[in-house]
Amino acid sequence: MMKSSISALLFLVGCVSLIGAQQVALFPIEKNGKTGYIDVSGRVIIKPQFDDGWPFNEGVAPVRVGDDWGYIDATGKIVIKPQFFQAKKFSNGIASVGVWFPQKQVITSKVGFYNYIDRKGQLISKDQFEVAFSFADGLAQVLTWDYKNGIIDTNGTLKFYFDIYNAGFSNGLAMFKTNGNMPDTKVGYIDKSGKIAIPPTFDYGEDFSEGLACVSSGNGSGFVDSNGKIAIELKFDGCGRFYEGLASVLVNGLVGFIDKTGKMVIPPQFAWNPGKESRFSDGVAVVKIGESEKPTKDGLRNVTITPDRNIMANSSGLYGVIDKTGKFVMPPKYVQLGDFENGLAWVNLSDAYIIHGDTNRWGYINKQGKIVWKSF
Numbered sequence: 001m002m003k004s005s006i007s008a009l010l011f012l013v014g015c016v017s018l019i020g021a022q023q024v025a026l027f028p029i030e031k032n033g034k035t036g037y038i039d040v041s042g043r044v045i046i047k048p049q050f051d052d053g054w055p056f057n058e059g060v061a062p063v064r065v066g067d068d069w070g071y072i073d074a075t076g077k078i079v080i081k082p083q084f085f086q087a088k089k090f091s092n093g094i095a096s097v098g099v100w101f102p103q104k105q106v107i108t109s110k111v112g113f114y115n116y117i118d119r120k121g122q123l124i125s126k127d128q129f130e131v132a133f134s135f136a137d138g139l140a141q142v143l144t145w146d147y148k149n150g151i152i153d154t155n156g157t158l159k160f161y162f163d164i165y166n167a168g169f170s171n172g173l174a175m176f177k178t179n180g181n182m183p184d185t186k187v188g189y190i191d192k193s194g195k196i197a198i199p200p201t202f203d204y205g206e207d208f209s210e211g212l213a214c215v216s217s218g219n220g221s222g223f224v225d226s227n228g229k230i231a232i233e234l235k236f237d238g239c240g241r242f243y244e245g246l247a248s249v250l251v252n253g254l255v256g257f258i259d260k261t262g263k264m265v266i267p268p269q270f271a272w273n274p275g276k277e278s279r280f281s282d283g284v285a286v287v288k289i290g291e292s293e294k295p296t297k298d299g300l301r302n303v304t305i306t307p308d309r310n311i312m313a314n315s316s317g318l319y320g321v322i323d324k325t326g327k328f329v330m331p332p333k334y335v336q337l338g339d340f341e342n343g344l345a346w347v348n349l350s351d352a353y354i355i356h357g358d359t360n361r362w363g364y365i366n367k368q369g370k371i372v373w374k375s376f
Helices: 002-011
Strands: 015-019 022-031 034-038 044-050 061-065 068-072 078-091 094-100 112-117 129-132 139-144 149-153 158-161 174-177 187-190 196-202 213-217 220-224 230-236 238-243 246-251 254-258 264-271 284-289 303-305 311-313 318-322 328-334 344-348 353-356 362-366 371-374
Touching: 022 044, 044 061, 061 078, 068 094, 078 112, 112 129, 196 213, 213 230, 213 238, 220 238, 220 246, 230 246, 246 264, 254 284, 264 284, 284 328
Parallel strands: none
Antiparallel strands: 015 022, 022 034, 034 044, 061 068, 068 078, 078 094, 094 112, 129 139, 139 149, 149 158, 174 187, 187 196, 213 220, 220 230, 238 246, 246 254, 254 264, 284 318, 303 311, 311 353, 318 328, 344 362, 362 371
16 A cells, blocks of 8 residues: 555545544554554554555545455445546545446557546546546546546536646636746636636746745745735745645745744744645644755755665655744654644654655654554
8 A cells, every 4th residue: 555655645644534423533554465544543443454545535535456446434334336447535525536448458558537426436427538637626627538638617517628737726726837847937827717817927836725825936935815916025935835824935945934924933944855845734844854955966866766666865854843833842853754634644664765665664643752553
């Protein structure tokens, strides 16, 4: 399970699900090659029995039995029969799935197509898509067989064609780029009707979160509101998204946190980590202390590739956890730590930061610093 799931577990480890009338958070584990689920105390709720599995969302979790993916509820009962070659989490009551061709035949190097299912496991559209992203704000981006980027609603109706960037809508807006990831690209935002709400004038942008979006132009980064007006001056070296009222910003190579007025509430003091945004979740934030990762003389990431194809960062620094005053509630002593969700965070218990691949020494930690479950 963990060979395909580490990146997901770093950002989403548990979801509130229903067991009877009680709400509990469940977290995927692996034992002897089988996936099961524990609760926040580390107690096994669903014994390891599936060949792979992802975190719960909206009360169900994707699991694999043999080659086929389906969905289970919080008791471990299969509620949507394993029948897909891929299955993503439910969002807005709908999930993106990969549908096998009949008899699992391979046609022009493809094993099937992408579509969406409802909570009963029924396809919501008669179309066959090349790519089907997850729903957000009631809309999802798809790529048609003739390579057109479209936006569909939860009824499976194509609303309009538009190439938005990556996942989709947030706070009613979706980011787009004028020229992909090329150096001359500009970033803007469209609304849910497909009209340009904020013209593409920025050099860089993030998705909207809590009514604001990080953008960059010229030599600075700051935040715009949903009307495209500058809400927080573009004076930082970089910025992230707002979570729980705070956003990370980069100043002279160090990470701090601001509120929605732009006030620095936690001074820049933490190391920057490429590809891992510092954010608050469950009232705390995971931060890094120590030397930031530095590129090689060729400008590439300084990494080691192991014989089993794991990619590990050659950098110092340790991760700890702070509260909203900037005080450490867990000292920096781990090489890799996921964000807290529903009381637990994924923790790498080896001595190497994993960029891509797997580790057989990992577990879950609570906000008191107790390891509630580990893989070894």
